[in-house]
Amino acid sequence: MEELKNRERLPQGWKRVKLGEVVDIISGIRPKGGATEEGIPSLGGEHITSDGYISFTRENEKFIPVKFYSSMKKGHARQNDILINKDGANTGKVGLLKYFFAREIAVNEHIFIIRAKGMVNQIFLFYWLFSYLGQREIKNKITGSAQPVLSSSFAKEVYLDIPSLPEQQKIAEILSQVDKAIEKEQNYKEKLQRLKQELMEDLLIGKVRVNNLIEVVL
Secondary structure, three states: OHHHHHHHOOOOOOEEEEHHHHEEEEEOOOOOOOOEOOOEEEEOHHHEOOOOOEOOOOOOOOEEOHHHHHHOOOOEOOOOOEEEEOEOOOOOOEEEOOOOOOOOOEEOOOEEEEEEOOOOOHHHHHHHHHOHHHHHHHHOOOEOOOOOEOOHHHHHHOEEEEOOHHHHHHHHHHHHHHHHHHHHHHHHHHHHHHHHHHHHHHHOOOOOOHHHOOOOOO
């Protein structure tokens, strides 16, 4: 109750809008027969990571035919699109297509694309939808227990508090900088893990002798 009261007192210069009034929601599509082994990359809920980004790897890659992609009237992805998983176990999961890893990318029928209109910054919107505030609003609109589903009409019932566009931009830049620092740290950890694995393999079979190993450069 107290939290609800606090939300009523908006900071100066902020306004409350319905999400559905400031975004476009686009459904994905996939050909009959499902994914193929080559063609245009096709994203689904399994490609959205827990930290809000997209992971398309050799292990989870899926494609649709180029001809089908060219005929699609919806589901064409763009860089910085916000993707929301609309059904299944991970309904409501949000990711940002930050890195456009192919010339053309599609999304399948399990995904909504969210694109902000003029009065909302796309990156600011991603962080809001990914935050506990946005996730709480989204989860409250999920229906079904055995088979959870998020209808495209959910945005008509979700309210978003926003500052001016310049302030949204600054908020987005600050949070993006933090994400870059986290990503850099994760890359460094992965590098150390690879180095450790290589050393273990070489040292534990005598391929590299300790006397010949002067130091490990980190």
